[in-house]
Amino acid sequence: MSLLRGAGPHCVWSPSPQTVSLGLLTLTLAVRLIPAWNLQNPVADIATYETQADIVTRGANIYGALPLGHGFPFLPYSEFLPVLSARMSEAFRWPFDFSTKLPLIVADGLTTVIIVEYLRRAGSGLGRSAAWGLAWALNPVSILISAFHGSHHAFIPLLLAASFVAASAAGHGTDRPLLLTISALSLGLAVALRSFPVLFLPAFLFLSTRGWREAALFGAFGLLAPLLSAAPYLVFARDSMLDEMLGYSGWPDFGWASVLRSLIYFRADGYKAYVFDEGLIDPSKRLFLLAYGASVLLLPRFRSGTLAEALLLTPLLFYGLYGGVGAQYLDWIIPLGILARQRAALPYSVVATTAIVAFYAMYFSPILFGRYGMVAGRWAPLIAESRTVMAIYLLSNVALVALCLAWAARLLRSALTSPRPAAIPVGRFRILVPSEMGRAHVLALGIVAGATVLQLGATAMQAVRVLRTVVWP
Numbered sequence: 001m002s003l004l005r006g007a008g009p010h011c012v013w014s015p016s017p018q019t020v021s022l023g024l025l026t027l028t029l030a031v032r033l034i035p036a037w038n039l040q041n042p043v044a045d046i047a048t049y050e051t052q053a054d055i056v057t058r059g060a061n062i063y064g065a066l067p068l069g070h071g072f073p074f075l076p077y078s079e080f081l082p083v084l085s086a087r088m089s090e091a092f093r094w095p096f097d098f099s100t101k102l103p104l105i106v107a108d109g110l111t112t113v114i115i116v117e118y119l120r121r122a123g124s125g126l127g128r129s130a131a132w133g134l135a136w137a138l139n140p141v142s143i144l145i146s147a148f149h150g151s152h153h154a155f156i157p158l159l160l161a162a163s164f165v166a167a168s169a170a171g172h173g174t175d176r177p178l179l180l181t182i183s184a185l186s187l188g189l190a191v192a193l194r195s196f197p198v199l200f201l202p203a204f205l206f207l208s209t210r211g212w213r214e215a216a217l218f219g220a221f222g223l224l225a226p227l228l229s230a231a232p233y234l235v236f237a238r239d240s241m242l243d244e245m246l247g248y249s250g251w252p253d254f255g256w257a258s259v260l261r262s263l264i265y266f267r268a269d270g271y272k273a274y275v276f277d278e279g280l281i282d283p284s285k286r287l288f289l290l291a292y293g294a295s296v297l298l299l300p301r302f303r304s305g306t307l308a309e310a311l312l313l314t315p316l317l318f319y320g321l322y323g324g325v326g327a328q329y330l331d332w333i334i335p336l337g338i339l340a341r342q343r344a345a346l347p348y349s350v351v352a353t354t355a356i357v358a359f360y361a362m363y364f365s366p367i368l369f370g371r372y373g374m375v376a377g378r379w380a381p382l383i384a385e386s387r388t389v390m391a392i393y394l395l396s397n398v399a400l401v402a403l404c405l406a407w408a409a410r411l412l413r414s415a416l417t418s419p420r421p422a423a424i425p426v427g428r429f430r431i432l433v434p435s436e437m438g439r440a441h442v443l444a445l446g447i448v449a450g451a452t453v454l455q456l457g458a459t460a461m462q463a464v465r466v467l468r469t470v471v472w473p
Contacts (some may be wrong), residue, residue, distance in 0.1 A: 020130050021116050028109040028137040032147035036101040039148065039370025045328070046097045046150045053082035063233070063240040073248035076241070077192035077229035081152055097150055104146040104154040111158045111335050112137045118165045118339060132338050135346065140353040141331045148360075148367050153328035156197060159190035161335040163200075164311060167208040180214065184221035192225040195245070196318075196329075199292060203310035206299040249281045250324025253359055256401050257284065257323030260463065262394040263471045266387065272362065280466060283459040284323035290452040291317050297445045298416065306415040308340030313411055320404040327356050344407045351399045358393035361385075 015023070042050065052072060055065050062072045062079050072079065081103075088099040116133035120126055136142060146154040166183035170176045187204065190197035201222055209215040233241040252258045261276040295313050302310055315333045319325055330352045337345030360368040362385055 015126075017117070017120055017126055020126060021113050021133075024112050024116060024130065024133045024137050025109045027134075028112045029105060031138060032101075032105040032108060032143055035143070035370075036105060036147040036150075037098055039372075040095055040097065041148070041150075041366045041370035042095065042097040043366040044149065044364055045152075046100050049082040049085060049100055049150075049152075050096050052079065053086040056080060056083050057086070061237050061240055063237060063244040071244055071248075073245050075192050075195055075226050075230050075245075076233050077189075077225060078152060078194075101147055101150040104150065104152070107155050107158040108136075108142055108146050111161050114158070114161050114165055115335060115338055118168075119341070124341070132341065135349075136335060136338055139331070139334055139349055141334060141349050141356065144353070144356050144360075145328055145331045148370075149328060151328035153194055154331065155193055156190050156332050157335045159186050159193070160197065160200070160311070160332065161339060163187040163190070163204070164308060164336060164339060167204060167307060170208065180208065180218055181221055183208065184218045185224070188222045188225040191222065192229050195226075198223075198226070199314050200311055202296045202299060203307060203314070207302060207304070207307040207310055249285060250322075250326055252276050252280065252323050252325075253327060253363070254325040254330065254355060254397055254400065255284075255319060255321075255323055256397070256463070257281070258325075258359075258397050259394055259401075260467060260471050262390055262397070263467075265390045267472065272385065272390075274363070279462055280323045280459075283455065283462050284321060287452065287455045287459050288318055288321040290448060290455050291321055294445065294448045294452055295412075297441065297448060298412070300441070302415045308336055308342075309411045309415040311336050312340065312342070313408055316404045316408040316411070320401050320408065327359060330356065342407075344403070344410070348400075348403055348407070351396055351403055355393060355396035355400055358389055358396060361389050362393055 048066070048071075051066065052062060055062050056079050062076070065071065082100075084103070085096060085099040088094060088102070089096045092099075094102075112133050115136055116129045119129035119132055124132070142154070142157070145151055163183045163186035166179045166186065170179035170183065183204065187197060187200060191201075201219065204218060204222070205215045209218050230241070252261050257276070257280045260280070261273050264270055264273045264276075292314060295310075295317065299310060312333060315329070319330070319333075334345055334349060337348065357368065365373055
């Protein structure tokens with residue numbers, strides 16, 4: 001209930017926390033529902049979802065039914081989401097693209113409520129909590145992915161936020177087992193929808209659980225949904241499922257590889273390159289996985305209360321090092337950054353928004369303009385392709401990579417402990433290491449860190465070769 005402070009003509013209206021949450025929820029839904037309803041843009045992922053709905057409805061195997069790169073490279077848990085959209089479209093006579101976007105928009109609204117309530121209960125105050133909630137409610141990256149693009153990846157921010165909040169709230173009380181179970185199941189749903197979130201599991205195991213029993217239970221509940229959904233396919237259609245999932249590595253739409261692809265446009269005989277691998281994706285994948293492995297080995301040195309920092313680190317390394325990043329991944333990090341009250345989430349949102357808008361304008365204008373970009377019944381961009389737009393796209397990707405890697409380095413500095421070092425003899429030398437890290441741990445970290453540096457060099461050499469022979473011969 002709202003309260004009136006003071007008396008007489010000078011009383012001040014003070015909204016209750018419930019009123020603030022409801023207002024921000026309404027705002028979140030409104031700014032997304034309006035474009036989602038009016039754009040009418042059944043293109044890109046939404047067109048693929050419509051085809052997938054037909055495949056699943058016919059009872060066919062969704063794996064291998066579509067060309068590689070445009071198929072279903074995920075666990076089977078989410079194969080029924082396109083069918084849900086089709087059924088909603090038939091029942092309510094809604095356009096298929098709106099039926100696809102509506103659940104995503106509701107998920108964004110729930111994320112807003114989680115942000116406001118968590119920060120308020122964490123002591124931020126109602127005003128600051130509402131301001132952070134507003135940063136998500138009006139976040140253009142989130143709006144573009146759920147209301148314009150309509151990608152099912154937009155469910156992931158909600159599930160990651162719910163998993164983080166439940167784990168953070170699990171203290172020493174009797175409800176700790178329940179909250180950890182909720183956290184694990186939420187993470188498991190994210191993994192079942194899109195496999196990548198499994199990389200968040202080590203951070204939860206190291207920083208949220210106490211002892212082997214809790215860690216084992218958290219891991220079991222976290223992998224329950226993915227394993228249950230995958231089991232039938234692993235028995236009856238293992239080859240097609242694994243071929244589809246392991247054969248897809250993304251597109252160089254964002255990140256450092258997209259910068260090289262963009263440069264082709266500025267040659268004298270320049271053109272807009274769509275397909276651009278040139279042997280860059282695989283080495284960048286190895287680079288990211290090695291850097292991720294090194295970050296996992298550092299988790300035992302993270303201070304208590306730094307779960308958010310550890311979770312942020314994985315997507316930041318992904319955006320900064322991997323060469324096949326898609327637009328739909330770029331909003332995953334924002335709720336985590338807001339929940340951790342990381343101010344870097346704000347410039348990140350600006351840079352990511354600029355990159356996404358420029359990318360859509362150059363490569364997928366129907367996502368951005370919908371029916372308003374139709375001329376004589378054909379798609380036509382409202383923003384014409386130009387070197388200016390491509391330059392904005394290129395520079396914003398440079399800024400995105402630099403910002404993500406700088407943010408990751410800052411998180412590492414703030415999250416790592418600085419214990420008294422101990423000297424460990426290695427041959428004739430003595431290495432100073434944190435006292436709680438054993439020799440085997442130090443050796444493993446050293447090997448992975450060294451392999452990461454070597455892979456960085458190999459990836460850089462491959463990028464230079466591509467630059468000289470393909471991009472700018």
